[in-house]
Amino acid sequence: xxxxxxxxxxxxxxxxxxxxxxxxxxxxxxxxxxxxxxxxxxxxxxxxxxxxxxxxxxxxxxxxxxxxxxxxxxxxxxxxxxxxxxxxxxxx
Numbered sequence: 001x002x003x004x005x006x007x008x009x010x011x012x013x014x015x016x017x018x019x020x021x022x023x024x025x026x027x028x029x030x031x032x033x034x035x036x037x038x039x040x041x042x043x044x045x046x047x048x049x050x051x052x053x054x055x056x057x058x059x060x061x062x063x064x065x066x067x068x069x070x071x072x073x074x075x076x077x078x079x080x081x082x083x084x085x086x087x088x089x090x091x092x
Contacts, residue, residue: 001072001075001076001079002026002079005065005067005072005076007026007076009021010022010023010062011023011024011025012025012026013025013026013027013083014026014027014083022060023057023060023062024057026080026083027083027084029045029083030080030081030082030083031084033045033081034081034084041077041081042074042077042078042081043074043077044077045073045076045077045080045081046070046073046074046077047073049065049068049073049076049077050064050065050066050068050070050073051064051066052064052065
């Protein structure tokens with residue numbers, strides 16, 4: 001889906017994929033919002049995708065992506081949040 005909406009023109013999926021682009025990497029976004037309340041965070045990110053954002057990640061604003069439907073923005077937000085690396089439990 002990130003290819004369909006051209007998200008990767010400004011964002012990388014992973015911070016190990018070469019030179020940084022304009023926006024934050026999706027895995028870095030996921031790390032920032034990890035454990036912050038499930039549906040509320042999905043709704044927050046979906047709104048930022050559709051309406052745009054400024055100031056959270058530096059000086060370059062993210063333009064509104066009004067061509068993305070509410071359902072698509074929700075799916076994108078859920079996918080982004082799924083990128084958080086989960087550390088395996090280690091028995092002691």
